[in-house]
Amino acid sequence: MNKHFVRKAHRWLGLAFSLTILMSAGSGVIHNVMTRTQLPPPPARPTGTLDPSLIKISPADAAARLPDAAQGIAAINVRSIGMQPWYQIYTASSRAAQYVSAVDGRVDPAQDEAYAAQIASAFLAGVPVKKTDFLTSFNTEYINIFRILPVYRYDIDDALHTRVYVSTTTGSVTRHTDDERQFEARIFTNFHKLGFIPNKDLRDLVLTVLTAATCFVALLGVLLFFLTRPKRSSS
Incomplete structure (x- = not known):
């Protein structure tokens, strides 16, 4: 094999795809910074105080x-919402929770949002909160590593535009972020x-091509090492 051709290919391909290596190295640096500046995921813990005697x-x-209870019940939880006990019921035919008062048996769909606001306010030390979104799919900020939907x-x-994402299924905050943390992310x-x-399909294709090209450049470097190594003396 022509070692001059391999050397030239390694040189120019390495230059062309060095951006991939720089970006990977840069993401590693940012990842280490984020482990120091960003808190771990919030623990899943119930909010509110429940008085069992009210049930x-x-x-x-x-x-x-x-109305759809006859099709089966998947789960029943007791939640304290506004100092009152509520049954949070998931039927077999519905993904969304339904709420029935454990005091008087009334059904109130609005309790899901009220429960979410309570969780958010408790997590943020009781400060007033404002609902700005309800997510049924992931987006560029609440990405799929957070796993839980809807939120x-x-x-x-x-000043930092602090925001939290809340799951009423788990009864907890699933993500806590602000402008500074999101800039790093x-x-x-x-x-x-x-x-x-x-576009995810295009992004995956580009990532695959760039990663494969980087591996190819590395293999050319290994090949070039053997092609250009000094020959042993016959003596």
Whole structure:
């Protein structure tokens, strides 16, 4: 094999695809910074105080208030919302929770959003919160590594534009972020995953091509090492 051709190919291909290596190295630096500046995911813990003595309706009676209960019940939780006990019921035919008062048996769909606001406010030390979104799919900020959907987004009025994402299924905050943290996360996503390419299929194709090209350049370097190594003396 012509070692001059291999040397030239390695040189120019290495130059062309060095950007991939720089971006990967940069994302590694940002990742280490993020481990120091960003808190781990919030723990899943219940909010509110529950008084069991207020419960007057049994779980079976509460479930019977729902029109689709005959198709089966997937789960029943007791939630404290506004200092009152509520049954959070998931039927077999519905992905969304339904709420039945454990005090008087009334059904109130608005309790899901009220519960989400309570979780967000408790997490943020009781400051007023404002609902700004309800996500049923992932987006550029709440990405698929957070796993849980649907979630509510609540914001507070501060300099950093602090916001939290809340799941009423888990009863917890699934993500807590602000403009500074999101700036770091955006750099990491753009460097590590080419997040600036909006189409996922195209992004995956580009990542695959660039990674394969980087591997090919490395293999050329190994080949060039053996082609240009000094020959041993016959003596």
